[in-house]
Amino acid sequence: MMKHMLSLYFVMGSVDCTKNPLVVLDEAIEGGITMFQFREKGKGALTGLEKYRLAEQLFERCRARNIPFIVNDDVDLALALQADGIHVGQEDEAAERVRDRIGNKYLGVSVHNLTEVKKALAAHADYVGLGPIFPTVSKDDAKQVCGLTMIEHIRAHEKHVPLVAIGGITEQTAEQVIKAGADGIAVISAICRAEHICEQTKRLYEIVMRTKQEGDR
Numbered sequence: 001m002m003k004h005m006l007s008l009y010f011v012m013g014s015v016d017c018t019k020n021p022l023v024v025l026d027e028a029i030e031g032g033i034t035m036f037q038f039r040e041k042g043k044g045a046l047t048g049l050e051k052y053r054l055a056e057q058l059f060e061r062c063r064a065r066n067i068p069f070i071v072n073d074d075v076d077l078a079l080a081l082q083a084d085g086i087h088v089g090q091e092d093e094a095a096e097r098v099r100d101r102i103g104n105k106y107l108g109v110s111v112h113n114l115t116e117v118k119k120a121l122a123a124h125a126d127y128v129g130l131g132p133i134f135p136t137v138s139k140d141d142a143k144q145v146c147g148l149t150m151i152e153h154i155r156a157h158e159k160h161v162p163l164v165a166i167g168g169i170t171e172q173t174a175e176q177v178i179k180a181g182a183d184g185i186a187v188i189s190a191i192c193r194a195e196h197i198c199e200q201t202k203r204l205y206e207i208v209m210r211t212k213q214e215g216d217r
């Protein structure tokens with residue numbers, strides 16, 4: 001179940017959108033996203049009550065369509081909303097502590113190498129987010145690009161870990177990412193910056209599903 005949910009993971013906050021984030025999410029849901037992460041950060045990001053209100057409205061839309069709603073970084077917000085899960089990175093609240101706080105909600109952890117994957121699994125993460133696979137325009141403090149070879153390396157040593165790849169993934173590269181061993185792609189700009197969000201999301205979904213099917217996954 002978890003692996004299917006990772007197939008087309010849409011990550012977004014108001015800063016990433018050139019139009020109303022609620023409309024962007026509606027169109028992306030219509031196009032077939034399988035999971036959503038509320039990531040409200042960067043220059044001009046909402047805080048406090050405004051952030052909470054936007055999260056609440058986005059969550060409502062996900063709930064209506066059975067799309068898992070994950071909160072980035074902010075464990076208090078995830079708990080207050082009773083969100084489906086939380087995603088934390090290596091510099092955020094420690095995964096072990098987050099697991100203790102959230103019980104059996106989904107826990108995603110960002111990783112950059114095999115050692116971090118093993119640590120995330122020891123902390124009972126449900127999935128790992130590996131990146132940046134390619135250069136990204138959506139995260140100022142992204143680490144060095146790890147490329148498709150890091151997906152292959154991790155998959156060779158951890159055959160079953162639910163792994164979603166992130167960072168600079170587009171319609172042109174999604175197939176290679178899945179072929180390298182990822183269970184799905186996580187994207188911001190490939191959806192947010194598309195002229196026709198629903199159609200673009202459908203294309204990404206189709207590429208991921210076809211490639212997984214061809215690989216019998």
Ligand SMILES: Cc1ncc(COP(=O)(O)OP(=O)(O)O)c(N)n1
Pocket residue numbers: 009011037039041072073087088089090091092108109110111128129130131139164166186
């Ligand atoms: C699915 C997914 N993978 C990785 C990240 C990055 O998390 P992190 O390294 O904590 O960076 P920020 O997103 O918090 O800036 C992610 N958010 N989602």
Ligand SMILES: Cc1nc(C(=O)O)sc1CCOP(=O)(O)O
Pocket residue numbers: 011110129130131132133135136137138139142143166167168169186187188189190
């Ligand atoms: C949120 C995030 N995390 C990354 C990581 O490497 O962990 S890269 C990234 C940004 C992804 O946006 P885009 O699809 O526009 O490149």
Ligand SMILES: [Mg+2]
Pocket residue numbers: 072073087088089092
């Ligand atoms: Mg983080």
